[in-house]
Amino acid sequence: MINARVMFTLCAAGAFTVLSTSIPASFLLKAAGPKNGVAAQPGDFANCTECHSTNLVNSGPGSMKSDMPTVWTPGQTYNLNVKIGDPVAIRWGFELVALDKNGDSAGTLTPIDSSTQVSVQGTTNREFIKHTQSGTQLGTVGAASWDFSWTAPSAGTGTVRFYAAGNAANGNNKNSGDFIYTMAKAVAEDGSGLRASLTLQPDSSSVRLGDAITIRARIRDHSGSSHSFVFVSRLILPNGNTYPSGSWLVGPINVNIAANLDETIDIVHNIPVSTPLITVEYQGFIGIAPSTLLDRDSFMLTIVP
Structure with a gap:
């Protein structure tokens, strides 16, 4: 860095x-999954500090990462994951979105187990994948990860950018004392020459x-x-x-x-x-x-x- x-x-x-x-009280994140639109995505770049506001974003001792291919092929399905590491956290959450150059959802995000779910934001029609209640992995110390799949969009879409925010929580069932991290990563269309x-x-x-x-x-x-x-x-x-x-x-x-x-x-x-x-x-x-x-x-x- x-x-x-x-x-x-x-x-x-x-x-x-x-x-x-202004941030209304109804924006509180829930263990069953955050509201749509807090994946640190373009527009307002909102993240989980809207609720978990004790600490500034990315100010903790940990980090957020994701393993993704450098290029994508139209229609191909890829297994992706998101990882958060924080030495003191014992409960976890995340939200991720994949966007094209116009800011629209690119491809299809799909859960592969009960730890993640997908929902669509009505105002933007963006598709977000996020944790479920079981996906908060309460009691897991030091790091957590989620696996899911992404099916690439049609040819000509161009570079797809993934944006995500994650919560490394202390498990006190409150929105205080937690650390929020963000990440973003681009995947180029195969053959684009990028x-x-x-x-x-x-x-x-x-x-x-x-x-x-x-x-x-x-x-x-x-x-x-x-x-x-x-x-x-x-x-x-x-x-x-x-x-x-x-x-x-x-x-x-x-x-x-x-x-x-x-x-x-x-x-x-x-x-x-x-x-x-x-x-x-x-x-x-x-x-x-x-x-x-x-x-x-x-x-x-x-x-x-």
Whole structure:
């Protein structure tokens, strides 16, 4: 993991609409499975800290991982899994979604035992796989995992990105004291020629003045050989201008990745209280120096009071 810390110093004129959200009490996660839409997926990037809010996301001593192929073949079924490790947790949960480039569900997620279940979010028609009550594995110390299958979509779908959030819980039957982790991983369509992928996964889609936000740039090699990649990022302001003008907000950062493996850059942005209340597009790029672009990703970030 690579860490970077950057100070926002945006200057902008004019009035902009500020988007904000509040979290109702009905969002409490249940042992029988979380609500849909807390897999740290694009849009709001909501995760299980909506309820289990004692600790910041990804602040615990553990991690969340998943074994996935680097490429997919149309119509083929793959056995996938999600793993969470945390030295003090004794109860566990997760939620995962697979999305195409348009943000729609890609392929079909299917349980293979009683530890997982699938449900569809009515507002987005996204399909989520998550734990069941027996799948919380109460009493299991230190690590837990879930197995399920995924049937790949039709040809031409392109890169599929998997997003997930997991709960390493202390088993006190409350929403306090637990640690939440997130992960994201891209799987390229076979024959696409994609050498490396970039998936941006911020801890939130909004940040308050004076606070900090962590953006996780997850880079994966799909070429089958080791490479040195370069990561950079920038902002697109509401008026269409780039920020900073003529340079990069982050980077260039060099990332060395072994064949078919991945690396995460944790980028911490401190937001000064003087920052304007705007919604910006955060863009990230990876490539090979000096000028070969391989992949890009972006999301909307709102700065709130």
